[in-house]
Amino acid sequence: xxxxxxxxxxxxxxxxxxxxxxxxxxxxxxxxxxxxxxxxxxxxxxxxxxxxxxxxxxxxxxxxxxxxxxxxxxxxxxxxxxxxxxxxxxxxxxxxxxxxxxxxxxxxxxxxxxxxxxxxxxxxxxxxxxxxxxxxxxxxxxxxxxxxxxxxxxxxxxxxxxxxxxxxxxxxxxxxxxxxxxxxxxxxxxxxxxxxxxxxxxxxxxxxxxxxxxxxxxxxxxxxxxxxxxxxxxxxxxxxxxxxxxxxxxxxxxxxxxxxxxxxx
Numbered sequence: 001x002x003x004x005x006x007x008x009x010x011x012x013x014x015x016x017x018x019x020x021x022x023x024x025x026x027x028x029x030x031x032x033x034x035x036x037x038x039x040x041x042x043x044x045x046x047x048x049x050x051x052x053x054x055x056x057x058x059x060x061x062x063x064x065x066x067x068x069x070x071x072x073x074x075x076x077x078x079x080x081x082x083x084x085x086x087x088x089x090x091x092x093x094x095x096x097x098x099x100x101x102x103x104x105x106x107x108x109x110x111x112x113x114x115x116x117x118x119x120x121x122x123x124x125x126x127x128x129x130x131x132x133x134x135x136x137x138x139x140x141x142x143x144x145x146x147x148x149x150x151x152x153x154x155x156x157x158x159x160x161x162x163x164x165x166x167x168x169x170x171x172x173x174x175x176x177x178x179x180x181x182x183x184x185x186x187x188x189x190x191x192x193x194x195x196x197x198x199x200x201x202x203x204x205x206x207x208x209x210x211x212x213x214x215x216x217x218x219x220x221x222x223x224x225x226x227x228x229x230x231x232x233x234x235x236x237x238x239x240x241x242x243x244x245x246x247x248x249x250x251x252x253x254x255x256x257x258x259x260x261x262x263x264x265x
Contacts, residue, residue, distance in 0.1 A: 070127065075134045077120035081141045084113035085148055092152055092212060104224065107212040110149055114205040117142055139193075143172050146204055150240070153211040160237055161211070164244035168204065171247045178258050185265075190257040200246035207243055210236030 062070055092106035120138065124130045147169055154165040175191070182188050210232045213224070224232075 071129050074120040074124040074127075074129060075131060075137075077116040077123075078134055078137050078141055081113045081116045081120075081145060082137070084109055085141075085145050088113070088212070089148055089152065103212060103214040107209050110145070110205075110212055111209045113145060114209065117201075117205070142201065143176065146201075146208065147172065149208040149212060150204075153208065153240075156214065157211075157237075161240060164240045167244040168240075168247050171251050175251055175254055178254055182258060182261065185261060187261060190261070191254045194250065194253060196246065196250040196253075200243060200250045203239060203246060204243040207236045207239030211240065 058066070062068075088106040088109035091102055091109060094100075094102045096102045117138075120134070124134065150161070150165045150168060154161040179188060179191050182191050213229055213232055213236075
């Protein structure tokens, strides 16, 4: 009788252990099913200096210098363009000396700043590192830079440039206001920059680069003669008038879209 009681007790204990183990396994499986593992790829993509997918594979420079913060390079170029505005303005206003030509120096600074306008947008699109602040600051820097240069040129040469200067500046102010209005309605994509607007910007920057050189005696290692500087200036005057025409033509689609939205509302 004692042996049978012991056997019954052992059997009951084994049954309780099995049921407890099964319940613990079921609860662990349920908890693992309800809480999936964290996405590792999301945590890795937040590293500022590493261009991981969905960014394209690195090129030669990014492979050679992987520790550099390439992610911020487009925005950095935009910041440098903003800093160039007071730099070429002050340089242009300085008097020239036998060893320093203010017109050529300010023209070179403006030309380099204009190149960054293309480069920062190209890198941001190619590397897929567009930022909201960069998208806001880029057109603002362009407008301030172009407006400053054209005011300097118009103040120097008066009537020959006053009309295109007024047209270009008026168009920039009007289109900027229109974009803010359309953005408030959630329809900013209707007034995004078109191909003709990009051509206008390129023609304007090239023409202003020539106008900032200004005619005068050369002090640039004999490369630019006085006659060549005069020819560059004359071509640049025609270029800024062409830019004024392109300015009006490129603004027509923007304001047409704006008036259409106004009629709909």
